[in-house]
Amino acid sequence: MSKSIPEIYGSLVFNDKVMREKLPKDIYKALRKTIENNTHLELDVANSVAVAMKEWAVEHGATHYTHWFQPMTGFTAEKHDSFISPVGDGQIIMDFSGKELVKGEPDASSFPSGGLRATFEARGYTAWDPTSPAFIKDGTLYIPTAFCSYSGEALDKKTPLLRSMETLNTEAVKILQLLGNKDVTSVSTTIGPEQEYFLVDKALYEQRKDLIFTGRTLFGAMSPKGQEMEDHYFGALKPRVSAYMHDLDEELWKLGIPAKTKHNEVAPAQHELAPIFDTANVAVDHNQLTMEVMKKVADKHGLVCLLHEKPFDGINGSGKHNNWSMITNTGVNLLEPGRTPAENAQFLIFLMAVIKAVDDYADLLRISVASAGNDHRLGANEAPPAIISIFLGDELTAVLDSIENDTFFGKHPLVQMDTGATVLPHFFKDNTDRNRTSPFAFTGNKFEFRSLGSSSSVAGPNIILNTAVAEALRQFYGELKAFPEDQMDEAVRALVKRAILKHKKVIFNGNGYSDEWVQEAEKRGLYNLKSTPDALPYFIHEKNIDLFTSHHIFSKEEIFSRYEILLETYSKTIHIEAKTMEDMVRRDFLPALMTYTDEVAASISAKKAVLATLPCTAQEKLLTTLSGYYEAIYTAEEKLEADLATAEGMTDQPALSLFYHETILPDMDAVRSTVDAAETYIPDSILPYPNYEKLLFSV
Ligand code: ADP
């Protein structure tokens, strides 16, 4: 008999339930304390946990363990060690110590360090993150860890995320206590990332070097049908897709990942999966795992899961919606509009903190979603624009307007909000419009940051969000702390009013895809950082260095190292794409074009040899067209080749990234457009790779 879902769910996770069962009571308590209060873990506790973990893992078929970490590549990394330990006589036991659980020492020298490696030792270490549960995958016990250089510099995405959660926790608790909310002792951030992806047939995928090497198609004329009928969105799932999704859910559930929603997306072959939200670091780990499991399960079904932001030209790309909020240890969502005036004061403070954070650090938020892949989406008419603004919806905007203009009755507008229901009917009840064109939207009781690319880790955007909101709260606390309790309501009102006046420029409820908005945003002085190379230099601006260092998210060295890694990754990505393009043009496409040209030429000669007066005008026209394309493609390819040689000789990273953006990408566009135009003349039997029609409608 097959197991029920509740039995399957979390069956491969060393979760709280397992810990309670397997650990001695005092050890369990000590571990919970560490998890909840972020306190130091004693070695005897670690030893005890390690033994229980190993026993549980071995019972579930594990033979190995690995520290699992998230280096700056954006992927996860692992190095497996078996539990075996010799005891003499050629015998072994399965062994795992607290020391092995808590700390690992992988060679860090081949992970990107952005120069940190030159200054510090090549050794790195991984440190157990007990706040994210260990799990079993493919016979190995996975232990989520942070990854640092030997001298403590973060070399990963988890360390700064944990630091950002900590600073937000500190600042949020401080302000809640000030507002009289004495029960709250901790605040954590919650994230629910909605993940988009494409599925293509594996046999077809394997015939496309571009998909294999770059994750996206570098060529391909649009198929006769695309997404114009919008018949795929929420459409009935095809059997093969449905079987895939079913398996995927089950694999994710086993890992304790609460996969909840699945549906077809707008573009053909595009789909989405959304989990139920979780604490930020767990949600980040889960999203990394989700992407991995998506690929693995696809393989079993003869499919390939594409997570690239823009696998196909001419139809939508894939993104990730980062739903974000803050929750107290008492279970209160701080972005849930309250039912009492006091709760509303609290809500307004946290709402304003987010608005201020987004306004003050829009450049960093933009950087946090910047990548070569995502550049194809942001600003195109399918994804939020590169301009970061906030959608609040009419109701909430009206509330802020009334505070700004003192249009509430009486002296204490905040107090009046609840009793004054007649002033604002259905206050906060409405879950807001769905304005899909906004990069950052309030959706009832959370914010949804929609600019993320589908393939990147969600750690980055949340590091920025947490830190920027913590900074806003820190400043608010400074402005409020001198007021006695009986003046607090008025002080809060005044603060909210000041904040609205200062930051309302970032609020925009209109159509983010329109040209008018671009002009309007410029008038308002908002950033419009169109591409990754445009955005990245803001990472090292004074105000941003101040933010990161004052909240102990990154040291100055860590900031510069990350800046360098981001620049390099951008340039390398496009370099690989350009090289793949060259290869496909020279070795696949041009020869195919020549084959077809020869066939046409041969046919003309053959006809003329039989009867000189046979009409050949159309074929001669075709021959001229094909020959013309050959010349044009060859010329465009030569230019790309020459410019790539220039790029290869450049060493200044910021200049190089701009060169890739401003010169190489347009070169690639020129090659692509001629190749795609020529493709429409070439029969499938000669075309060296499966076309869009096949790729998009094969599953
Ligand atoms: P949609 O945006 O498609 O309408 P929902 O609004 O139901 O879908 O939720 C989208 C995502 O937001 C889900 O992953 C959900 O778990 C998550 N979410 C809901 N509440 C919160 C919250 N308080 N904090 C973070 N994420 C949340």
Ligand code: MG
């Ligand atoms: Mg959504």
